[in-house]
Amino acid sequence: MALNGKIAVVTGAAMGIGKAITEILMQNGAKVALLDVNKTAGDSLKEALDKQYGQEKTMFLCCNVESEEQIKAAFQKTAETFGKIDILCNNAGMLNESTWEKTISINLVGVIRGTYLALEHMSKLSGGQGGVIINTASMAGLGPLPSCPVYTATKHGVVGFTRAMAAASTASGYGIRFNSLCPSFVQTDLFTTTKSNLGQFSNLADMTQLIIDKLGMLNMSEVAESVLELVTDETKNGEALLVMPKRKQYMTFPSII
Numbered sequence: 001m002a003l004n005g006k007i008a009v010v011t012g013a014a015m016g017i018g019k020a021i022t023e024i025l026m027q028n029g030a031k032v033a034l035l036d037v038n039k040t041a042g043d044s045l046k047e048a049l050d051k052q053y054g055q056e057k058t059m060f061l062c063c064n065v066e067s068e069e070q071i072k073a074a075f076q077k078t079a080e081t082f083g084k085i086d087i088l089c090n091n092a093g094m095l096n097e098s099t100w101e102k103t104i105s106i107n108l109v110g111v112i113r114g115t116y117l118a119l120e121h122m123s124k125l126s127g128g129q130g131g132v133i134i135n136t137a138s139m140a141g142l143g144p145l146p147s148c149p150v151y152t153a154t155k156h157g158v159v160g161f162t163r164a165m166a167a168a169s170t171a172s173g174y175g176i177r178f179n180s181l182c183p184s185f186v187q188t189d190l191f192t193t194t195k196s197n198l199g200q201f202s203n204l205a206d207m208t209q210l211i212i213d214k215l216g217m218l219n220m221s222e223v224a225e226s227v228l229e230l231v232t233d234e235t236k237n238g239e240a241l242l243v244m245p246k247r248k249q250y251m252t253f254p255s256i257i
């Protein structure tokens with residue numbers, strides 16, 4: 001799938017991994033609607049992208065993925081301005097084991113909500129042209145991160161939801177591919193603030209540090225390149241792509257049918 005003329009929506013686009021996803025999609029010719037709850041960071045990224053690519057290539061929409069109304073309005077504005085939606089990256093996420101209901105609301109419910117609302121624009125069953133949805137999970141969606149049980153649960157949920165949606169899409173004819181991205185540790189704000197967000201599991205920070213030391217830190221460009229692969233390779237549907245420093249692997253799962 002070539003990206004020239006394609007329209008993408010990225011949630012959590014203002015910073016970190018979402019910003020890197022936005023940049024690689026634009027480098028490859030897509031127009032991008034940047035959705036984020038942080039207006040200051042979003043406006044500032046839009047200004048920088050305008051200088052490089054021109055004002056008409058992006059729009060920033062202040063949007064909280066916890067709000068059905070705000071996501072709906074943002075998708076509508078994107079479709080009205082750019083004409084359609086081809087690519088959705090449900091990337092917004094947080095990690096806080098104290099405010100764990102909010103972690104579930106953003107990381108899992110936000111991904112489900114975003115996906116269902118996007119179907120109205122993208123699915124061939126609703127008059128859309130099909131496309132691809134990439135959900136940012138984590139390596140913690142494939143195995144346990146002991147200091148972060150609720151974060152782990154949300155990311156396992158994202159991987160399972162994405163695989164089931166891929167199968168539903170194939171069976172029903174949505175014309176949409178669904179893949180999840182499973183990176184190990186990446187040096188972003190989410191990573192650097194987590195130590196104070198472990199709540200009752202803060203005693204496990206040292207154990208987590210040992211895992212970090214063993215796995216190393218991922219380069220942001222390795223994450224972005226993996227997203228590009230999942231977006232452009234039309235053979236990829238229902239995949240969970242594990243991304244680690246200098247290594248990536250498409251995961252296999254037991255078959256249930």
Ligand SMILES: NC(=O)C1=CN([C@@H]2O[C@H](COP(=O)(O)OP(=O)(O)OC[C@H]3O[C@@H](n4cnc5c(N)ncnc54)[C@H](O)[C@@H]3O)[C@@H](O)[C@H]2O)C=CC1
Pocket residue numbers: 011012013014015016017018035036037038041063064065066091092093094106136137138139182183184185186187188189190191
């Ligand atoms: N940093 C890491 O080590 C890893 C992160 N991830 C996942 O990558 C995704 C992005 O995380 P990072 O870039 O690290 O975090 P980050 O904190 O650097 O960026 C997250 C972005 O999402 C936005 N955001 C947060 N809540 C939002 C909401 N309710 N609605 C809209 N936007 C919201 C923030 O304003 C921010 O711009 C998350 O889903 C995270 O779980 C996955 C694996 C590793």
Ligand SMILES: CCCCCC(=O)/C=C/C=C\C/C=C\C/C=C\CCCC(=O)O
Pocket residue numbers: 095137138139140145147148183184185186190191192194195205206208209211212
């Ligand atoms: C192996 C699973 C990788 C999961 C990566 C992920 O999705 C997000 C990780 C975010 C933060 C790491 C978790 C806890 C950090 C706790 C202590 C380490 C202290 C690091 C520091 O800044 O000193």
